[in-house]
Amino acid sequence: MAATGGFGGPGSGTPGAGELLQLLRDGQPRTRAELARLTGLGRSTVSLRIDALLASGLLAPSGEAASTGGRPPARFAFNPRARVVVGVDLGATHGNIALTDLAGQPLSEVADDVDISAGPIPVLDWVVASIRRLLDEAGRDVTDLVGIGIGLPGPVEHSSGRPMRPPIMPGWDGYDVPHHLRRHWDVPVLVDNDVNIMALGEHVTAHPELDHLLFVKVATGVGAGIISGRQLLRGAVGAAGDLGHVAAPHAPDILCTCGNKGCLEAVASGHAIIKHLNSAGVPAKTNSDVVALVRGGNIAAAQAVRQAGRTLGEVLATCVSLLNPELVVIGGSIAQAGESLIAGIREVVYGRSLPLATAHLQIVSATTGSQAGVIGAATMVIQHALTADRVDEALASKSSVR
Structure with missing residues (x-):
């Protein structure tokens, strides 16, 4: 394992x-006095905490306020x-990886x-x-790396990072990805x-003001x-949102990769x-061919x-009647075909859908495009690492925020 480095420095054990x-x-940059007013803490306590964060690099001077x-x-x-995060988005046929800062940029x-079907190794x-x-x-280097987030195209037990019987991922079931x-x-590796x-990436990037959002990926x-309530819902075993294997009403009995017939994924x-x-x-x-045909005016492709x-x-x-989202976002490669x-x-x-549920509902295309997955994977790590408790623990132990 690689050695870890840290946020150590004078005052790094300051709690809070x-x-x-x-x-x-x-x-938003703030002065010591502004932070004291916001927190109700004494100026000396605020100064100690600022010193700890400055020593770690998580805080930096940002000019001066107007003098009174x-x-x-x-x-x-x-x-x-100050540090970097890795976001990994793996699909059925693609891999995108980004190095981001602690804002997910x-x-x-x-x-x-x-090819995800090639197996985990x-x-x-x-x-x-x-x-x-x-x-x-x-x-x-590793002292700058806070953690790695990974998205996989199948159900994942988030607590362990292991795929759970993914239909299109032979050899991955139960594999210890972290x-x-x-x-x-030697950093946290979070898998989802x-x-x-992608939902997380679209939410934090384009719609942070919303509490309830449904993101739908249409690709392979x-x-x-x-x-919901600004929280990502994963379900009991990580299978929440697995729409692809819901039976599509009035669909022909086309065999799906999961073994059932008439699944949404098999027909749409x-x-x-x-x-x-x-x-x-x-x-x-390929999906790119479909998008090119639609954009090129091919009537059969547009109708399909x-x-x-x-x-x-x-x-x-x-789903709209059941979950009552404020926004439905359509992403994935097929969504690039336009309207x-x-x-x-x-x-x-x-x-x-119920009129009450659709009264203010908007259905829109994703704005983050191919970056939704990597931004979301990085955001997952950032939200894990930068909680108040974890930052305090890291500063106290003079180690990296992990």
Whole structure:
């Protein structure tokens, strides 16, 4: 295991510095006097906590406030560049990895075609090699690395980081993903379903003011991430939001990868659209081909995508009535086809869901695009590492925030 480094420094054992950091994570610089007023703490106590955070690098001077007489007071602000986080988004056929700062802002990225069905060892070895490359290129080492977040295209037991009987991931069931990466870096490794992290990334980046959001990914597969009360809902065994294997009403008995027939994924995913187009004599091999056909004005492709939207809408109408989200966000590669997919979904959801649930409901395209997953994976780690308690523990032990 690699050695860990830290936030040590004078005053690093001061209790409560983590709470002060929470106030400053909004990015607004504040003076000692302003922080004392906000917290009700004495100036000397605030100064000790600021010193601890300055020594760790998590806080940095940020100019001076206007003087009311005498020397202008110094302002301090959260320093997101103090450490880095790795966000990994693995799909059925792709791998995206980003090195981000502590605000979840990508600093550098790598993307490649990755076959998840190749099994955990070759895929995770690619992840390890890619992370090393990103760290080396950024001039960062393990003492700067807070943790690694990973999204996988299947159900995950979040507490252990192990995939749980994922339909499209042969060889992954029960595999200890965190252990594979912790052999190289002694940092927290958090694992979740890929749509969950996409929901998290879209929420914190584009809709942080909302309490209730449903994110739907339409790509090679179909899935959903549920934000309720600003919390990500994972369910008892990490299977919450597994829309792809819900039976689609009125769907033909097409065999799904899970072994059942008529699943939403079997009739309305990118893979299903490609099969439909090929049977109609329209050549398409990838989701990108489908998107290009729709954008190029191909009527058959536009109709197929819109019908997939209607089929998705039949299931989402129930989800809207059940969960009552403020916003439904449609992401994934097929969503890049434009309004065809969204129009089909809206057509059915607004017609079939409870009027009370749809009175103020918006159904929109994702704004984070291909970065939703990596931003969400990094955010998952940041939310874990930068709690007040964990920051205090790290400062007290003079170790990295982990």
